[in-house]
Every structure is written in C-alpha cells, then in structure tokens.
Amino acid sequence: MKLILEKSIKNRIGYSLPPDLFEDISLEDCIPEYALDKNKKNLTAVSEVDVIRHFTALSKLNYGLDDGFYPLGSCTMKYNPKINEKLASLNNFTYAHPLAPQETVQGNLEIMYHLNKLLSEITGMDEYTMTPAAGAHGELTGVLVMRKYFLDQGKKRYKMLIPDSAHGTNPASAAMAGFQVVEIKSNQNGTIDLSELERLMDKETVGLMLTNPNTVGLYDEGIVEIEKIVHGKGGLLYYDGANMNASLGILRPGDVGFDVVHLNLHKTFSTPHGGGGPGAGVIGVKKKLIPYLPTPLVDFDSSTKQYYLKEVGSKSIGKVRAFWANFPVLVKTYVWILSMGPEGLYKASETSIINANYVLAKLKKYFKPVYDRYCGHECTFTGKEYKKYGVKTLDIAKRLMDYGMHPPTIYFPHFEPYAEETIMVEPPESESKEMLDEFIDTMIKISEEAKSNPELLTSAPHKTPIRRLDDALAVKMAILTYDDELNYQKRQ
Amino acid sequence: MRYIPNTEEQKKEMLQEIGVSSFEDLIQAIPGHLRWQGKLNLPPAMSEMEVEENLNQIAQKNFNFSQMKPLIGAGAYLHFIPEAVKFLLQREEFWTCYTPYQPELSQGTLQSIFEYQSYIARLTKMEVVIPSIYDGASATGEAALMALRLTHKNKVIVSQLLHPHYFETLKTYLEPHNTEIIELPYLEGLTNLDRLKEIINEEVAAVIIQSPNFFGGIEKLEKISEIVHSQGVLLINVIVESMALGILKAPGEFKVDILVGNTQSFGLDLNYGGPYNAYLATKKQYIRQLPGRIVGETVDLDGKRAFVMTMRAREQDIRREKATSNICTNHNLNVTASNIYLSLMGTEGLYRTSLLNTKSAHYLENLLLKSGKFERVFTYPFFNEFLLKSKEEIDKLDKKLLQNNFIPPLKIYDFYPENKFKNTLLFAVTEVLSKNVLNKVAQILSE
Numbered sequence: 001m002k003l004i005l006e007k008s009i010k011n012r013i014g015y016s017l018p019p020d021l022f023e024d025i026s027l028e029d030c031i032p033e034y035a036l037d038k039n040k041k042n043l044t045a046v047s048e049v050d051v052i053r054h055f056t057a058l059s060k061l062n063y064g065l066d067d068g069f070y071p072l073g074s075c076t077m078k079y080n081p082k083i084n085e086k087l088a089s090l091n092n093f094t095y096a097h098p099l100a101p102q103e104t105v106q107g108n109l110e111i112m113y114h115l116n117k118l119l120s121e122i123t124g125m126d127e128y129t130m131t132p133a134a135g136a137h138g139e140l141t142g143v144l145v146m147r148k149y150f151l152d153q154g155k156k157r158y159k160m161l162i163p164d165s166a167h168g169t170n171p172a173s174a175a176m177a178g179f180q181v182v183e184i185k186s187n188q189n190g191t192i193d194l195s196e197l198e199r200l201m202d203k204e205t206v207g208l209m210l211t212n213p214n215t216v217g218l219y220d221e222g223i224v225e226i227e228k229i230v231h232g233k234g235g236l237l238y239y240d241g242a243n244m245n246a247s248l249g250i251l252r253p254g255d256v257g258f259d260v261v262h263l264n265l266h267k268t269f270s271t272p273h274g275g276g277g278p279g280a281g282v283i284g285v286k287k288k289l290i291p292y293l294p295t296p297l298v299d300f301d302s303s304t305k306q307y308y309l310k311e312v313g314s315k316s317i318g319k320v321r322a323f324w325a326n327f328p329v330l331v332k333t334y335v336w337i338l339s340m341g342p343e344g345l346y347k348a349s350e351t352s353i354i355n356a357n358y359v360l361a362k363l364k365k366y367f368k369p370v371y372d373r374y375c376g377h378e379c380t381f382t383g384k385e386y387k388k389y390g391v392k393t394l395d396i397a398k399r400l401m402d403y404g405m406h407p408p409t410i411y412f413p414h415f416e417p418y419a420e421e422t423i424m425v426e427p428p429e430s431e432s433k434e435m436l437d438e439f440i441d442t443m444i445k446i447s448e449e450a451k452s453n454p455e456l457l458t459s460a461p462h463k464t465p466i467r468r469l470d471d472a473l474a475v476k477m478a479i480l481t482y483d484d485e486l487n488y489q490k491r492q
Numbered sequence: 493m494r495y496i497p498n499t500e501e502q503k504k505e506m507l508q509e510i511g512v513s514s515f516e517d518l519i520q521a522i523p524g525h526l527r528w529q530g531k532l533n534l535p536p537a538m539s540e541m542e543v544e545e546n547l548n549q550i551a552q553k554n555f556n557f558s559q560m561k562p563l564i565g566a567g568a569y570l571h572f573i574p575e576a577v578k579f580l581l582q583r584e585e586f587w588t589c590y591t592p593y594q595p596e597l598s599q600g601t602l603q604s605i606f607e608y609q610s611y612i613a614r615l616t617k618m619e620v621v622i623p624s625i626y627d628g629a630s631a632t633g634e635a636a637l638m639a640l641r642l643t644h645k646n647k648v649i650v651s652q653l654l655h656p657h658y659f660e661t662l663k664t665y666l667e668p669h670n671t672e673i674i675e676l677p678y679l680e681g682l683t684n685l686d687r688l689k690e691i692i693n694e695e696v697a698a699v700i701i702q703s704p705n706f707f708g709g710i711e712k713l714e715k716i717s718e719i720v721h722s723q724g725v726l727l728i729n730v731i732v733e734s735m736a737l738g739i740l741k742a743p744g745e746f747k748v749d750i751l752v753g754n755t756q757s758f759g760l761d762l763n764y765g766g767p768y769n770a771y772l773a774t775k776k777q778y779i780r781q782l783p784g785r786i787v788g789e790t791v792d793l794d795g796k797r798a799f800v801m802t803m804r805a806r807e808q809d810i811r812r813e814k815a816t817s818n819i820c821t822n823h824n825l826n827v828t829a830s831n832i833y834l835s836l837m838g839t840e841g842l843y844r845t846s847l848l849n850t851k852s853a854h855y856l857e858n859l860l861l862k863s864g865k866f867e868r869v870f871t872y873p874f875f876n877e878f879l880l881k882s883k884e885e886i887d888k889l890d891k892k893l894l895q896n897n898f899i900p901p902l903k904i905y906d907f908y909p910e911n912k913f914k915n916t917l918l919f920a921v922t923e924v925l926s927k928n929v930l931n932k933v934a935q936i937l938s939e
Contacts, residue, residue: 003607005607005611013840014574014835014836014838015574016574017845018926020844020847020848021927022848025851027850030851030873031850032710032873034713034741035712035740036740040843041614041738041842041843042614043611043615043835043837043838044834044835044838046835048836051836052576052580055828055832056580056583058599058603058604059580059583059600060600061585061598061600062598062601063585063598064584064585064587064588064589065584066584067584070590075590077590080588083540083544086544090547090548091556091557091558093551094763095557095558095570095761095762096557096764097564098568098764098766099564099566100555101890101899104557104894105554105764107550107551107554108554121533121534122532134626134822136808136818136819136820137630137819140818144668168807168808168809168811169808169809171808171812172812172815175813175814176817177668178668178669181812181813218521219521219522220521223522224523249531251522251526251528255526256526264821273589274586274587274589274824274826275586276592276624276785277591277822277825278825278826318661318663319629319664321626321629321661322567322629322658322765322768325764325765327763327765328763331547335547338535339495339537340493340495340537342531342532342534342536342537344493344496345534347496348493350515353518353519354498354503354506354510354515357510357518358509374518374519374521397594401594407594429495430497432497432498433505433506459793464597466798467596467793469800471790471802473790474788474800477790478776478788480620480789481606481609481610481614
C-alpha cells in the first residue's frame with residue numbers, strides 16, 4: 001500500500017482554519033532571522049477524504065482483539081469494554097489542563113484518590129502512585145524507590161536478584177536504576193531454586209523481582225520461603241504485576257509480603273493496548289516505602305473538603321515524567337473495577353485460570369507442556385518435538401494466522417534446559433469455551449499438518465495481507481523513513 | 493458478568509475435562525494461609541447505566557472545560573484537533589491490538605509508524621527517529637543516558653530553562669549513575685551563552701537546551717551548537733511545543749546530535765497531563781545507542797513492500813540488562829494520532845497553524861503591554877508563550893479569568909521562586925483563541 005506521503009497532490013488540503021485577521025503583524029517582526037525557516041516543512045498535501053480512506057485501509061491490515069482470539073501469553077489480551085472509552089473521553093476530562101488550578105479539577109483528583117484505595121485493597125498494599133506510564137516505567141520507578149530506601153538508611157546494596165524466567169524489562173529496569181543484575185536459575189518445577197536464593201541473597205543485595213504466577217504461568221510454591229529468605233536478609237520483594245490476572249480476589253501480593261507492586265492497567269484492568277500503548281504502570285508500596293514514591297500523590301483535605309496534589313517530600317525519588325499520570329487509562333480502570341465489583345474480579349481470575357488449564361489439558365497430548373502441572377492464567381508448551389519434521393514454533397504460530405487467530409507468545413520465556421521453542425497461551429476470562437474449543441481444534445489440526453505437510457507451516461501464513469518478511473533485509477537496507485527509501489532507490 | 497461469557501454449566505464441564513472436582517484444586521500451589529478468603533472490600537458491581545451516571549457525576553466536579561479556553565501552556569497546549577483524527581483512532585484495529593510483534597497481522601500500525609518517522613525526519617531534518625517514548629520528560633532522561641553511553645563521560649550541562657518537570661525527571665534518571673549535572677543559568681529570558689562558554693569543556697558528555705524554552709524564548713541554537721561542538725560535546729535539543737516547528741528552522745540544520753520532541757501538540761488531547769508522546773531523533777551513526785522501538789521497511793516473500801520493527805538487538809526483550817533502555821510498551825497509539833493529524837494538516841496546514849500561533853501570541857502580548865497593566869520582565873523572541881509581569885495582584889486576575897471561562901496563565905514564581913517573578917505570568921496563546929477572544933482577554937485583564 002502507498003504511503004500517505006506518496007498520495008500527495010500539489011495544492012490539495014485536508015485542514016481548515018479561521019481566516020488570519022492579524023494582517024498588520026508580520027512573521028519577520030516576531031521571529032528573528034536566525035530561527036525563521038525560509039521554507040515550509042514538506043509533509044504532504046491530501047484531502048480529508050484521502051486521509052479517511054488511507055487510515056481506514058491501514059486499519060484493515062491490523063488484527064485487533066475485537067476481530068478474534070488473541071492469546072498472547074503474559075499480555076492479557078482481554079476484552080476492552082466500550083463504556084470505558086466513552087467515560088474516559090468525557091469533555092471535562094479530555095480538556096483538563098494539567099496545570100489548571102486544583103479547585104477546577106476535583107473530578108480528576110477524586111478518581112485518582114479513589115483508584116488508589118481500590119487498587120490498594122485488591123493487592124493488599126498501602127499506597128499507590130498513579131504516575132508511571134507503562135509497566136517498565138513502573139518497574140524503574142519501583143526499583144528506584146527500593147534503592148532510595150536503602151540509601152536513606154545508609155546502606156549500600158547494589159545487586160538485584162532476577163529469575164531467568166523474568167521479562168526482559170526486569171533486568172533492564174534494574175540496570176537503569178544502577179543495579180548489578182544477578183540471575184537466579186529456575187528449577188525443574190519452573191520456580192525459584194530456594195538454595196540458590198539462599199546463597200545469592202546477601203547484604204549487598206537489594207532484593208528480588210518476582211512475577212507470580214511466573215512467566216511460565218506457574219504459582220511459585222516456595223513463596224513463603226522466598227519471602228522469609230529475602231526479608232530475613234534485610235532485602236525487599238518486588239512484584240511484577242504483569243500476571244496479576246491470575247490473582248484477583250485469590251492472592252494479594254501485599255499479604256505475601258511484597259513491598260513493591262507494579263500493575264499493568266492495560267493488562268489485568270482491561271484498558272486497550274493501542275498497538276503498543278499507552279497503558280499505565282502504577283505502583284503500590286508498603287507504608288515504609290511511601291516517603292520514597294515519586295511526587296506528587298493525591299490526598300483529601302477533610303477541612304476544606306478538597307482533593308489536592310500532595311508533594312511527597314525530600315526523600316522522594318523525584319519525578320519520572322512530566323505532570324501526573326496517563327489519566328484516561330486510570331478512568332478506564334476505575335470504570336472496570338466498578339463494573340466488575342468484588343465478585344466480578346474474582347470471577348475474572350477464576351475463569352482465566354480455568355480457561356488456561358482447560359487449554360493445557362486438551363492440548364498436552366499434542367504439544368508437550370513445559371511443566372506438567374496445573375497452571376495459573378496461562379499455559380506454556382514447547383514446540384520442540386516438531387523440529388524432527390522441520391517445523392519450528394515460529395511456523396506453528398504463523399500457520400495459526402491462516403485460521404484467523406492471533407498467535408500466542410512464542411520463544412518467551414526462554415531458559416535452558418526447560419523452556420525452549422516455547423508457546424505461551426493466555427486465554428483471559430473474556431474468551432468463551434467455544435472459542436477455546438475452536439483454538440484447540442485448530443492447534444490439533446496444525447499438529448497433524450506439521451507431520452503430513454510441514455511445508456504448509458514453514459511457508460505460512462498464506463492468507464494474511466503480507467507473507468513472511470525478510471528481517472535481515474530490513475537491517476541491511478536501514479530504510480527508516482520515506483526519504484531513506486527514495487535515496488535507496490536512487491542508489492540502486 | 494457481561495464481559496465473561498462462560499456459564500456455570502460450562503465452568504463445570506471444563507473442570508471435568510481438566511480432571512478436577514473444583515477450582516480450588518487448580519490453585520493448590522498457593523499456600524493455604526495466603527489464599528484470600530474474604531470478599532474484597534470494594535463497591536458492589538454496577539450496571540452500565542449506574543457506572544455511567546457515577547462517572548458523569550464525578551466529571552461534573554471539574555469545571556466545564558469544553559467551554560473554557562486555556563491561557564496556559566507550560567508543556568501542554570490546547571490546539572484544535574480535527575474530528576477525523578478522533579474518528580479514525582477509534583477503529584478497534586488500532587485501539588485493541590498489541591505491540592506489532594507479528595508483522596503479518598500488524599501492517600496498519602507498522603506503516604503508520606513508518607509514515608510518522610518520515611514526517612518527523614522532514615520536520616526536524618534529523619536522520620533517524622525513534623517514534624515513541626512516554627513523554628518529553630522521560631525522553632529527555634533517555635537522551636541523556638544515550639549521550640553518556642556514546643561519550644563514556646558522566647557530566648551534563650542543562651539549561652535552567654528546560655521545563656522544570658523535565659529537569660526533575662532528568663535528575664531522577666541520572667541519579668543512579670552519579671552523573672554530575674551542571675545548571676546553566678539564563679539571561680534576559682534565554683540561556684546564558686557566555687556562561688556556557690565558561691563552563692563547557694571536553695569532560696562534558698552533553699549540553700541540554702530546550703527551544704522554545706520554558707519561558708517561550710527562541711534560543712540561538714546556531715551559536716549554541718558552535719560552542720558545544722567546538723568542545724566535542726553532544727548537543728541535546730528539547731522541543732516541548734512541537735507546533736513551533738511549522739515556522740522555525742529544523743534542529744537538524746543546527747547539527748543537533750539528539751533531539752527530543754514532545755508531540756502533544758500534534759493531535760493529542762490535554763487529558764490532564766497524559767498520555768502524551770515524544771520522539772527521539774538522532775544521526776544514523778548513533779543508531780545502536782537509541783532506546784526504544786523503530787520501524788523499518790523490507791519486503792515479504794513475494795517481494796511486496798512491508799514494514800517491521802527493526803534494529804531490535806538494542807531492546808530489553810533481547811538484551812535484558814545490557815539493553816539501551818527498559819522501554820517496552822510505549823505510546824504507539826498516539827503516534828498514529830499524530831500521524832493522522834500531520835497528514836490532515838499537511839505542509840500548508842502546519843505552516844499556517846504555526847503562523848497563527850505566532851501572530852495571536854504577539855497580538856495579545858502587545859494588547860496587554862498597551863493596557864499599561866503589564867510590563868515585560870525580559871525582552872526576547874518567542875513563539876506562542878511569553879512572560880509578563882502584572883502590576884496588580886495576580887490572584888485577583890485568576891478569579892476574573894475563571895469567572896469568564898479562561899484557565900489562567902501559569903504563575904511562573906511557582907516554578908522559579910525568584911523575587912523578580914512575583915506577579916509574573918507565563919501566557920500561552922494558540923490558534924484556538926480568536927482575535928475577538930483575545931480582545932476580551934485583554935479587556936478582562938485590564939479592567
């Protein structure tokens with residue numbers, strides 16, 4: 001498909017502006033020569049109709065959650081309720097300027113205040129900051145809080161323990177916060193090796209970052225011992241909330257002893273992913289860590305009956321972004337929690353766990369589970385056994401597209417010798433049994449195709465707008481803009 | 493629950509297929525005493541009708557902002573957004589999809605990002621564009637970390653006219669790396685270049701300059717670039733009000749090394765401060781140190797043009813603790829919003845909007861000066877934001893403005909507590925304030 005820049009027709013316009021009534025002001029009088037561009041920036045020239053058609057056509061090249069099954073593991077692709085969108089875009093919210101006087105934004109502040117209380121109850125934490133823009137941003141914020149806590153006590157702890165099964169963001173966030181990352185191997189049960197933890201957790205270690213259920217979809221059975229070991233040696237426990245969808249009303253990270261929790265509101269709390277954000281990565285902490293949270297928090301003054309932005313104080317890690325939060329994402333979360341109620345939240349986790357175990361039970365004859373035990377809200381298989389037919393996990397994933405489904409997460413988690421060629425399926429509560437049965441039947445069919453006609457898989461997909469891509473060529477050509485492409489054509 | 497399709501009967505059936513008698517059997521791995529037994533203490537579930545009423549009531553506790561016009565910017569600007577932007581953005585194919593890891597099912601998002609990278613490269617005359625970091629502040633932090641990696645030095649000079657929130661964020665990002673931050677003072681509303689000459693040396697990794705700066709002043713980037721590059725130091729330029737690019741020379745012309753551009757002004761709602769978006773642009777030679785995702789062009793098996801996330805060997809999911817950044821989910825949907833916005837505006841529309849901003853802002857400044865109630869604190873060239881000192885107590889002005897449906901300008905003293913800034917306001921004027929409205933503002937403020 002042509003780029004919108006290639007559709008440009010001289011003198012065509014797609015905008016409208018009121019007339020310029022400032023004839024007596026000249027641009028040259030306002031802007032000094034050293035800064036004024038003599039030329040207009042060359043973008044494009046298309047009509048509104050062209051734009052509508054172009055982007056509508058582009059949208060049809062995407063596969064969205066409303067199109068069908070989207071079982072990306074660790075991504076929690078659950079239904080995004082439509083009422084959330086409407087209420088997050090009420091005019092009084094969308095037109096609210098972040099520096100408007102606080103008495104004019106009492107509605108915004110009230111939502112932030114109450115959401116803090118609701119999330120604290122759901123996770124067993126004492127206080128949330130709404131500031132972080134995404135999960136990884138929340139991780140960075142959380143580990144900076146941990147760092148500051150120890151610095152404040154005059155303790156130098158410079159190492160962070162992270163399981164080999166963790167998301168790549170965990171070690172990357174810890175490194176950004178200046179920590180040395182120490183990896184802990186998973187044991188044959190897919191969980192943390194306790195003797196390794198005992199050995200590695202020392203007085204120079206700030207703590208452990210843990211996902212529970214972990215990225216293989218398993219609850220860590222050793223959680224009580226883990227808590228004892230880390231806290232016993234004066235460390236802190238960080239909870240990666242990417243997989244919180246298995247725990248609503250079932251297991252509160254705060255009760256386990258986690259000191260910091262981040263939640264991906266765009267996963268468990270139903271807000272859309274938007275093709276890679278915006279989401280929000282709010283973090284909750286225990287009381288002793290509140291003084292270190294990014295500033296400001298939201299509080300309520302009972303004498304004036306006003307909500308207000310409260311500076312955190314001199315121990316705060318400072319700011320991690322401009323202004324306060326990804327506010328509409330908070331509204332969507334708030335609306336979702338109100339719509340679900342306590343029973344609905346529990347039901348969500350219960351259903352997603354049953355869904356995942358159902359897929360596990362029905363598919364394990366065809367695809368070997370990485371760990372053969374009951375899983376949380378996602379289940380992980382390996383495609384290793386199909387290698388003898390010349391078929392990789394990637395091929396299985398691509399073939400699923402021909403059946404109108406989005407593939408599961410593949411090649412993650414990856415840690416040897418247990419998790420290789422992985423296929424991680426997360427069927428959240430918004431997926432029906434019929435949908436799961438269709439998926440299961442399709443996977444079985446693909447497993448048969450892998451044996452009888454492997455080429456069908458290795459050349460898949462066949463029915464998508466484009467076929468498989470040459471990734472290496474993208475790196476080699478390094479065409480990153482339209483002008484790069486024009487230059488590249490000239491060189492050829 | 494309407495978002496959970498499975499019925500009780502189906503649940504039983506599925507448990508049976510799994511081979512357990514109850515749900516509890518599936519979560520035996522959770523130690524009994526940790527298993528949450530009670531009911532969460534949350535409000536009971538509301539119907540759609542009830543929740544809508546509830547939220548409408550809360551929203552009404554805000555002022556009626558759609559009837560109000562801001563005279564404030566300071567990092568968030570109310571520009572007109574054509575309806576087509578919001579209409580197209582609501583297509584579920586853009587809204588509900590995941591990060592485009594599977595290019596065969598994501599060409600819409602990928603091509604849109606590529607188009608945006610192309611626009612930004614043309615607007616800024618920079619070679620490479622990372623389309624999405626969360627916002628200008630976090631992107632400034634990322635840019636500084638990138639400069640440290642590129643130079644293996646650990647000192648940065650930062651203009652005091654960098655947006656204070658950006659400055660605070662930058663400090664947070666650099667603090668764990670023990671980076672020395674030297675503040676560069678200002679003079680007459682612009683960064684003090686004589687001072688820059690005095691303090692810069694080869695030990696400095698980068699100099700960070702916002703232009704237009706926090707006071708709205710247009711910095712002398714050419715001179716700054718000469719000074720900075722003469723010492724072999726990297727120049728990081730930050731643009732908070734991207735609309736200025738419609739008329740100002742592109743940063744690439746000044747040999748800027750790393751450019752941070754906050755793009756809230758390109759089709760994004762105010763939304764009480766987020767989600768906005770920022771790009772990070774640089775030279776091709778620095779590509780390996782860039783944080784975040786980038787989209788490149790390639791072909792599929794049939795030789796058809798297609799787009800894909802590329803140069804991924806820098807990223808956290810591959811490099812883990814050795815990655816250039818931890819960023820994963822970014823603000824991609826806002827990239828598409830800005831792409832649609834820039835497509836509609838086109839060459840001519842962006843220029844004219846930018847022109848209208850310049851003229852409107854200068855018109856209001858002139859009116860207020862003529863009223864005799866305001867005076868300049870500095871004389872400096874500006875785009876659409878400017879400082880004026882009121883001869884009256886500004887709290888009174890606030891009230892008058894709010895009563896007349898205007899969001900008051902920023903009290904600059906709140907961010908720069910210096911005596912000379914008492915009763916000084918930072919005004920922002922965009923195209924949404926017509927000449928008539930500006931006359932009214934001047935009238936209210938000079939009564």
